[in-house]
Amino acid sequence: MPWVLSAKSTAALAEQAARLRAFVEQRPDADPKDVAYSLTATRASFDHRAVVVGAHRDELMSGLAALSSGTPAPNTVTGKAAATGGIVFVFPGQGSLWPGMAVELLDSAPAFDAQMRLCDAAFAEFVDWSLLETVRGVGLVSMDRVDVVQPVLFAVMVSLAAQWRALGIQPDAVLGYSHGEIAAAYVAGALSLRDAAKVVCLRSRAIRAIAGTGGMVSIARPVAEVFALIEPWTQLICVAAQDSPSLTVVSGDATVLDELTIVCEREDVPAMRIPVNYASHSAHVEALQEPLRELLSGLQPRTGEIEFISAVTGAGIDPSILDGDYWFANLRQPVLFEQAIWWSYEHGYRTFVESSPHPVLVAGIHESLQDCRNDHSVVGTLRRNEGGMSRFLLSAAEMHVHGTSPNWQSIFDDAGACRIDLPT
Incomplete structure (x- = not known):
């Protein structure tokens, strides 16, 4: 408490x-x-x-x-x-996963548990495994599979958003990174839960067809330097994401990425392989364009009161365009995350909440806004091996002390708490 x-x-x-x-x-x-x-x-x-x-x-x-x-x-x-502007819920891609990441909240956070159950029911139309069993570690499928981990992360991220809302924190805008945009679209009301489940389940299953030949590397250098670094191999690898002023992601052929990491090591450039065996945001995914158009036909995106900030365009967009073609572009085009953060700040958003089981974007947001006035705040939600309500409340506390106050009294709605006289 x-x-x-x-x-x-x-x-x-x-x-x-x-x-x-x-x-x-x-x-x-x-x-x-x-x-x-x-x-x-x-x-x-x-x-x-x-x-x-x-x-x-x-x-x-x-x-x-x-x-x-x-x-x-x-x-x-x-x-x-200090923070006085709008609130953005931010949803990362795959890097926030850890074993047991949702179990404590399933047993202690009613809003989180209820949303996870809704996701479990929505997934049942598209997958043959149980979300809740998988999260609790008693399921029969491996979290190493892209068509398991992406739906699981979607469910955890939107359920954390539901818990934030239960604490009185409502987003004015949403921003997703790569497949995190699917969670953003659902939380914004741009996709129904069924449509969001369809996108995350069927698209991640389609990605399995290109697994095994590609990969991704995170390089701690500005994008201009990375373009120069990869120039010898531009037919086989490409810039996949601009995370922050000093962090860029490259995607493409696995063997070429091996060569790239050797060059980076020789030139003392920090580079790290991302633990995936496919090459999102590269030419590798072009083979999926027609299959995805067919699989994702019939989506019914809609507009709402929550702004949708796109990392495909780096700006706010009309969410009614979030059809199957958009979700292919989300997989194929580079992630313009740094640009999207700047657009958010320039349009008055000042509180950024990463709704994820471990903060992977918080540092990049801080860096992107490092030259701005001290009028914004950036907080995570859970952390690796800290997945309970205590960690959630500490994150809410970080938000509160920087100017965006949760509805603390909602914690005590059914607790039987009484007012007592306290010293001032």
Whole structure:
């Protein structure tokens, strides 16, 4: 649960934490849940903010002790509110996967669990395996398969978005990276759940036909330098994504990528193979254009109130064009993620929430906006091996201390919490 504090200065915030700690110490019968509820229900919110997250009294008290002494603590988040613009939910591609990534929330987060069950039912029309069994590690299919991992990640990402919404965080816009755009389209209301399930399940199954001959490499250099680096092999590999000012992805023939990584090592250029055996966003996927047009016929995209920012174009688009041809372009064209982030910022969006089981885009967003004023915030959701509500609430706390406040009281709707008098 969160203990939420704020004050008009950093010093006043530390003093308030000390007073609250002394108050609770003197009242061993004080229910931490009542303290949490009262802090959110009875206090004005000032710019200097802190949130202590804990599962029990001792954990919360240790966080207050750290806050009052100015000592960093893993369960305490501090900051000054600055972000004032719209909220963008960001959905990555494949790199956020980890075993057990959704299990804790299935058992502790009702909105997450409900959305996962909806996805499980929607997938049943297109796959012969169970989403919930696979996530819990008792299914019969391997998460190494692209036609398993992409639907699973879609379900986890949109279910995390549902949990954010349950906490009162509503997106003004969405932005997806590669197949993360399918999740973005569903969350924006541009695709129904059935249509989104159809796209993610059938397209990922089609990708299996090109698996085994391609790959992708992430290179820590600006895109202009990478174009020069790959110039000897431009018939066989290409720039697949512009992630940030200093990170570019290359895709294409696996054997040529092996040569490229050798050159990078020799020239002291940081390069890392991405763990996939197919070449998205390259000529390799052109063989799938007609099959995908047939498989994805009948989609009914629609417009809505949530803006759809496309990483295919690097700008906001009319979501009514998200038909089968768009989803082929999403697989074939380079990911213009850095451009899409800049477009978002230039159009007034200031809070970026990566709705994923592990943050893979947060660092790139920070870098892309590093020359901007300190008027924005970028947060993840879960982290590898930190998949429960405590991590989720810490991410919500990061958002809160930078100016975008969740509806903290929603946590206590069915908790039986009571207001109590607390020191100011």
